[in-house]
Amino acid sequence: MTAPAPSPIRRRDLVIAACCGAFVALMVGASYAAVPLYDWFCRATGFNGTTQVATAAPAGMLGRKITIRFDANVGAGLPWRFEPEVNEIEVRLGEIVTVNYRVINQAARETTATAAYNVTPLNIGAYFQKINCFCFTEQTLRAGEKRDMTVVFYVDPDLAKDADGADVNSITLSYTFYPQREPRRPVADNTPAARPGRI
DSSP states (O other): OOOOOOOHHHHHHHHHHHHHHHHHHHHHHHHHHHHHHHHHHHHHHOGGGOOEEOSSOOSOOOSOEEEEEEEEEEOTTOOEEEEESSSEEEEETTOOEEEEEEEEEOSSSOEEEEEEEEEESGGGGGGEEEEEEGGGSOEEEOTTOEEEEEEEEEEOGGGGGOGGGTTOOEEEEEEEEEEESSOOOOTTOOOOOOOTTOO
16 A cells, blocks of 8 residues: 655645755855855955955056055953054055054953954055065963064055056055954863953
């Protein structure tokens, strides 16, 4: 004796339920992928003033000069003093420049922070190429430690070919350090973490 075939209505209900389940799974997956995909998009296109990581030396140097201004900020809860060595400099397009920032941990304990960054005008991010930067990694400072942090960059000469960049005479490079609640430790590190609230 064979089981009766499912009715067309039952089959339709199963298809709808499967489609709904697939849609929910897709939305959950998209929510997890949104942040890394947005980060990748910004880094690839310079969207929202996201600077680029240089993969090659500049094509050459142009005579056109541009003013680079430096901005330094510290997020709430981070006891650091953070400032640029100079407030602004004038550079030529394609010129490789090294600038230092000074940071001081004013806390009585070791603290760790990560720097977020962008440039303004926002459409110039695709032309601001960083060769080396303290913002590429977390920074940990001991109690009272002072440190000079370096950023090496150039403004891509291709900016001169972009109609949107023709009127740009200055760029502001802005950093904001945000505290990390607990420094990342290697998996094999079995040292107990410090108790919250202890200095």
